[in-house]
């Protein structure tokens with residue numbers, strides 16, 4: 722058995738760096754001698770027979786787990802999950818994801834769960850990403866994709882996380898737009914308002930580098946207790 726730690730990684734939007742940060746966290750925890758598994762409960766968008774987020778999370782994990790537990794729902798079209806599920810004639814069920822998470826938790830000390838899209842993305846007519854985070858009861862890490870408009874998206878997400886009764890364990894400022902103006906001022910504005918630790922500033926990288934990113938993360942506040 723283990724101490725059952727987990728984190729739920731959400732973002733200000735789709736494509737803001739949740740997978741990069743999830744993988745970097747897995748590497749950072751693993752470097753601290755922890756057993757780690759990445760989980761992508763719902764992946765939508767299959768490329769050449771692969772779901773890239775899942776591939777990357779599996780590669781960054783140091784415990785191998787059954788695919789159906791790492792990724793209980795793999796949807797082919799790159800659509801909003803509840804629409805892709807409806808198209809496939811299935812309903813995404815919170816209990817299935819919960820049971821898969823419990824199984825992973827019994828296999829590793831830390832499970833990093835990557836959400837889909839942003840925090841309120843629906844999974845079915847019955848539940849959404851925030852309900853899932855609540856059911857898992859995990860501290861949330863917010864990835865802010867630094868671009869114009871991100872301050873509002875970040876503050877709305879932080880409000881939704883706290884309204885769900887969850888802890889915002891920290892946030893990551895991820896530079897996804899090399900042309901962004903006044904980046905430092907934006908980060909400062911968020912630091913003043915998010916009321917949780919800044920885990921890292923990740924620069925714009927080409928190509929992206931998970932290991933370099935992992936070294937930039939300050940995980941001390943995440944692993945104490």
Ligand SMILES: Nc1ncnc2c1ncn2[C@@H]1O[C@H](COP(=O)(O)OP(=O)(O)OP(=O)(O)O)[C@@H](O)[C@H]1O
Pocket residue numbers: 732734735736737738739740741742774836837838895896897923924925926927928929
């Ligand atoms: N700091 C960065 N510098 C350069 N490119 C980045 C950076 N962070 C992320 N990217 C690139 O942006 C794209 C989206 O990143 P990523 O897949 O991590 O986002 P995501 O939030 O997980 O998306 P999704 O909602 O599809 O799961 C990827 O091509 C990734 O390589």
Ligand SMILES: [Mg+2]
Pocket residue numbers: 739740741774835
């Ligand atoms: Mg992703």
